[in-house]
Structure formats: C-alpha cells, structure tokens
Amino acid sequence: MKTSVLFCVCASIVLSCGAPAANAEQVSLRQSMVCGKQSARPDRNAAALKENVVEGRNGPIAYYRFGRGTPVVLITGYRASIAEWNAYFLGELARHHEVIVFDNRGVGRSAGVAGRYGVNYGIPDMADDAADLIAALDLRRLTIVGWSMGGMIAQQLVTMPDRRFDRLVLLSTAPPGAHAVPLAAETDKVLSGGGGPDAFANVMGVLFPSNATSDAVRCFVGDMFAPPGYEETRIPDDVTAQQHRAMERWFADDEAATALRRVRLPTLIIAGADDEVLADANAVALNRLIAGSRLRIVDDAGHALMFQYPRQLGRMIDAFIGP
Template sequence: MSAIDAPNQFIETNGRRLAYRSIGEGKPIVLCTRFRGNLDCWDPAFLDALAAAGFRVITFDYSGLGLSTGTASYNPFVMVNDPRDLIEVLSLRDVVIAGWSLGGIVAQVFVAQHAAHVSHAVLFGTTPPGPIVKPAEPLFFTTAGREVNDFEDEVILFFEPRSAESRAAARRSADRIAGRTSGRSPAVPVEFARANLAGDPSAPIFPALPVLAALRATTVPILHVGGDHDIIFPVENWYALNQSLPTVQLLTYPSAGHGPHHQHPEATAEHIATFVRTTARKPAAAL
C-alpha cells in the first residue's frame, strides 16, 4: 500500500478521536506535521520511500484539526499529547519521533518529556529551543497567513524560489500531493492559523529553555534535515549550537528551503534509514 491510497484510521482516546494513516512494516516512525498541516500535506514520495526503507510510517491529524476531534491547539506542550496517545494506543515500541516545522518543535518536546518511548528523533525545517542567532524573514508570516496558499506561495514557503531546480521539485511535489482524490483531510481553518502566527517575527518562536536543557543532556540521537535558505527557521540557529547538543547531527541541502524532504524525498528517506541503522543511544556517562 502506498501513501496515496492509505485508508484513514481512527483511535478513541482521552475524549477525542485521532485520525491517522499507516503504511509499511518495520520500525515505527511517527511524523508530526507542520503549521497548517494535515494528513495530506506530506509528500507521498517521501512517505513511500520511508516505507521502502523498512519503516512503518504513521502520520496523523492533531486534535481538533483535519479529521481529528477534540480541542485544537498550537501550543507544542499540548500538541505533544497527540503522538503520546497514538503511540500508547497502537502499542508502539522503540519509536522514531519525527516532525516538520511546528511538528519538529512538538517532536523536541516529546524527546524532553517521553525519551523512554523513543530510539531516535528526526526533525525537518524546524528551530531549536532557546535564543536564536538569525530571525525569520517577514515574508514567511505574510505568506503563511493568506487564506489560501497557491503554488507560488508554496514555493516561497517550502522551497527556494531563486533555484530553477528547487522550483521544478516543488512542482513535482505539489502534483504528487494532489494525487490523492478521496478521503482527504479538511484544511486547517485559516482563522485558527492566523491567530497562532507570531506577532513579532524577530522573536524566538520556541523560547523553551527547559527543552534546550533536555536536549543538552539527552541520549536520544537527533537528526535535523534543513535547507540552506529556510525563511522561517534558518538552519544557522542549529549550527550556532554546535558542541552543545551532543547527539544532534545536521544535514543541510543546498538551494533548498523549509521543506527539504519534499525537494529530496528519496535521498532524505535514505539518510534517515542510515542514521537510524548506524546511530544508537549512548550511555548517559558517555555524553
């Protein structure tokens, strides 16, 4: 079964219904989606490549959004309950927790709060916690808050508009995502999204020093996959923490933006598979 025709499935837990999809067999990887994201915002080629690499690939809608019920929130310390409950109800073990953008923040909170449940963490186009050295570009906020994002908006938000190769990859990715025609997840309401956009683009979006402290002490191997021109979460903020995050590896694609795994779906899946296969948790005393 491919991502394009994976059936919608549901669990009932803690007073709400969570929608999810699952493809592949093997080590579970649970993917937390981006701002304004739902089940249908992941590139099927990326999900299929993960499945082909030996993962059980699980995507889901956050509470109160898409096909899930409950109360919607974009507070990562609330959102983290969704992957936690999904992992518990599905009896998953030794999980790779992964997340894109806002979902990458959720994944970091998960590592800080529930490290015993995960073997690895994979982050895409997200920000580290704490102070930052390079702020977001205002263009992201004006584009992300539009009622409907057309193809050109998606190029701005997730790719590198100055690169012909990145633009071509954006077109291919958009066509693949549009390939699912039934059972699609409803869009995140624009009013909800706008209400959660930062008022000050220069302010750090994830000023969570306890999470930063947890990442400095964790034994969970972490891989961040970024683009060299991410207009919302510049990858430079990760490099500024070199030598202070003992388990973090950084992979940065050239001429790429906020959605590097959509520009390079197969390569990113292979990098993740190699990372998980060759990198193990270290004893705490070794850090």
C-alpha cells in the same frame, strides 16, 4: 562538497557561536522532484490504506499507517495536514519501516468536537496528542520525525518521561527559546494565508530556493501524499491562530531548551542551506543543544526539502535509523 566543520555563518546570519558545530556536514544531493509521474507510491495502494482514529486525552487523532519494519512516526508542520508529506519520501521510508502519519489537532478528522481542544493550547499540548497516539498504537523501537513546527512538537515529545523513543530526526525546524532564529514577518504572512491572489506561487517561493520554484509550482500538488478518500483539508482560521501562538511561545521557551539539553537520544538534524522559513542557523543551534546529535546541511535546498529530494532524504533517514 562535504566538510567536517559547519561554520557559524548560516543563511547569511552570523552567529557568535564559539566552538564549531559537532558532527556536522554540508552535503549535496541530486535533485529529484518526481512530479507525480510514477505510480510506485504508498497512497496508490487503496487496499493497504485506511484512515483510522484513536481517542486521545483531548480529542480524536486521525492517522494512517503502512509499510513494515520498525515504526517511524512523522509529525507535520504549521498549517499542514498529512497531505504536505511527499508521497515518494514516505514510500522510501516504508520500504524498511512502518510509517505512521497523522493530522495535528484541529485538522481533518483530528478536529474533534468544536471547542474541545480549548483556545490556548501550545506545543506541549500537541506533544501530548502525539504521545497519546503512540501509546494507543503501543509503538516500540520508535523513530520520531518532525518537520518545521512538527519538529518543535518532536523536541517537546522526547523531553517527556517515556522510554519508547529510539531515535529523533529533526527536519527544517528550530530550537526553543533564545537559541532560535524565528521566521521573518513577510514569510510568516505568506505562510499564514496572506499571499493574496497568487497565494500558492508565493508559498512555493518561500518553501523552495528560487531555482526550484518553477518546478515546485508544477510538481508540488502531484507529489503530495493523497490516500484514497482523504479530502483536501482546509486549515481553519482558528487553528492557524492557535498554531501561530504556539510557535511564538516556543520561541520564548527557555525552559524547553534546558530540558532539551538533558536529552540523550541519537538525533539527526537536517536543514536546507537555502531555507527562507527557518534559517539553517537554527539547525546549528539544535546541534549544540542536543548532545551527540548529527547535523546535515543540504546544499540548494529550501524548507520543504523532502519535495526536492524525496528519495535521497528518505534513504538518509533510513540509514540513520538502521535495521
């Protein structure tokens, strides 16, 4: 079902939101978890994939780039590495775009020298890292895609005084300041590594709707982006703590919300109707903050909807970017 108006009742949270969200649609997609069964994915092409490192102002930033066309930089989320991108989703984007994925500071080869990143960095600092990568690669006509915490970094990034950005895609994320609906304490505990002996199943349970959890447990690992030579990355406890504090400050950053209101950039906001991590009420709030933005709420989709609908989501973003 599609509707031209998305009402203010989102994820069972009633917002006193006044006017309805602008340019908003609720959409249904056909579920397509691939379960690692198809070889047509970018991380199977060893000759075309090599991890590279650029030196940012605060330390090294490790990245991969592949595909051909206008560039798309993807920023990943809380306690995530580049492996948390779905390989088929990236492959769909790479059909018409050059795709750049990188690890946030403290993760993988972006870890740098111990202590170099400091002990109190926030979302603006991680946006500086992304800006340094973009400048080092001299990217133009650029689309930024940010998922979850990566969407917060992307929001901060586009408020910086740089004219490289053409478009912004915000996926399963939240606005800054009082406009946000932060994640619940129990969900926070699971995502922070407190899931106990059934940690993986518990994480799948909060990333996906209940009717997709069994498929996610079976398919998630096989569908992760796994380039040759990229080792499984453990997120250090201190990085988890830093990222957690960074998000807490984001949810209190009304100054960032004011800056976001001044952004004039074509923006697509996508959220799952069944997101248990960052409720889709956040997407509605973002739609009101960013002038002229488009909002798409996906039925039967959770926080990691790029694993539920990898190709459809890639095509949706590709159509928004255009040639």
